[in-house]
Amino acid sequence: MTGTTDVLTVDHLVRRFGDLTAVDDVSFRIAPGETYGLLGPNGAGKTTIISMVAGLLKADGGTIHVAGEEMKPDAVEPKRHLGLVPQDLAIYPELTARENLRFFGKLHGLRGSALNTRVEEVLEIIGLADRAKDRSKEYSGGMKRRLNIGIGLLHQPQLLILDEPTVGVDPQSRNSILEAVESLAVAGMAVLYTTHYMEEAERLCDRIAIIDGGRLQAEGTRDELIRLTGGTDTIRLRGSGDLQGAATQMRGLTGVDRVDADRSSLTLAVHEAPARVADVVATATAAGVRLADVEIARPDLESVFLHVTGKALRD
Numbered sequence: 185m186t187g188t189t190d191v192l193t194v195d196h197l198v199r200r201f202g203d204l205t206a207v208d209d210v211s212f213r214i215a216p217g218e219t220y221g222l223l224g225p226n227g228a229g230k231t232t233i234i235s236m237v238a239g240l241l242k243a244d245g246g247t248i249h250v251a252g253e254e255m256k257p258d259a260v261e262p263k264r265h266l267g268l269v270p271q272d273l274a275i276y277p278e279l280t281a282r283e284n285l286r287f288f289g290k291l292h293g294l295r296g297s298a299l300n301t302r303v304e305e306v307l308e309i310i311g312l313a314d315r316a317k318d319r320s321k322e323y324s325g326g327m328k329r330r331l332n333i334g335i336g337l338l339h340q341p342q343l344l345i346l347d348e349p350t351v352g353v354d355p356q357s358r359n360s361i362l363e364a365v366e367s368l369a370v371a372g373m374a375v376l377y378t379t380h381y382m383e384e385a386e387r388l389c390d391r392i393a394i395i396d397g398g399r400l401q402a403e404g405t406r407d408e409l410i411r412l413t414g415g416t417d418t419i420r421l422r423g424s425g426d427l428q429g430a431a432t433q434m435r436g437l438t439g440v441d442r443v444d445a446d447r448s449s450l451t452l453a454v455h456e457a458p459a460r461v462a463d464v465v466a467t468a469t470a471a472g473v474r475l476a477d478v479e480i481a482r483p484d485l486e487s488v489f490l491h492v493t494g495k496a497l498r499d
């Protein structure tokens with residue numbers, strides 16, 4: 185991939201808040217038609233990164249280029265090339281979906297038949313054409329989110345940035361949001377997608393950056409990231425009792441790479457989980473843990489996260 189064709193290039197980005205380095209030397213690029221995911225837990229630095237990419241927040245170091253133009257808070261030109269869909273809704277509840285889109289389309293300078301055509305196209309993309317005449321205050325949470333995405337799409341940006349667009353919506357709405365995002369990539373748009381749901385990153389993203397503690401800990405396609413784990417499986421035990429004590433003993437078992445304990449579970453990175461699970465369960469039981477559930481998982485992005493950060497991604 186060459187720098188000149190990338191829609192977004194982020195080089196050595198840094199942002200501090202007082203003593204906290206919220207974004208610490210982060211670099212990545214996104215090509216046209218590519219969906220790129222920032223995957224990390226709450227507080228990892230995802231919103232801070234995209235706020236700088238969108239020119240809403242000043243960086244303390246590094247550079248950002250959108251469609252070849254340097255992005256800074258006072259820059260005008262690069263902002264024309266991107267659409268930002270924030271976590272908070274920015275729609276007028278008294279207006280219908282079509283009226284909302286027409287209003288925001290005019291703010292982008294669209295008029296006449298160009299405005300009409302684009303509004304109808306966007307209604308199709310976000311799956312709201314059949315509800316276009318209803319006031320948006322009557323919509324479900326997921327429909328409001330889709331309208332919010334539609335507003336970000338009106339001016340046909342080369343790059344669309346979505347900040348955790350499915351948080352707090354029901355599974356059906358989530359699916360329709362994900363379908364709308366999938367159709368953008370098909371249309372050639374570059375998408376920067378932040379999430380703490382690994383299933384969404386797996387489904388949508390061509391490449392994924394694992395973000396934790398403000399740092400880009402690993403990056404690649406899903407398969408490339410999974411290869412980083414060296415094929416380690418995950419064993420997860422849920423239960424009560426002395427989980428920390430059990431974790432200490434498990435760290436000495438053959439084939440166990442890493443053990444992470446919290447108040448109700450133990451998460452182990454192991455080689456050949458089916459061959460190890462009996463030892464692991466016996467160790468837990470001997471340490472007085474009362475087990476409620478045992479689960480083996482093949483490597484997925486959760487295991488990658490555990491492997492590269494030493495922590496479980498799930499809350």
Ligand SMILES: Nc1ncnc2c1ncn2[C@@H]1O[C@H](COP(=O)(O)OP(=O)(O)OP(=O)(O)O)[C@@H](O)[C@H]1O
Pocket residue numbers: 201204206224225226227228229230231232233348
């Ligand atoms: N304006 C601010 N002032 C001080 N600290 C901040 C500010 N904005 C963010 N932070 C801190 O920077 C770190 C990264 O926050 P950020 O919101 O970027 O994380 P995130 O990955 O987007 O998580 P979330 O999904 O919860 O928004 C956190 O520790 C947060 O408390």
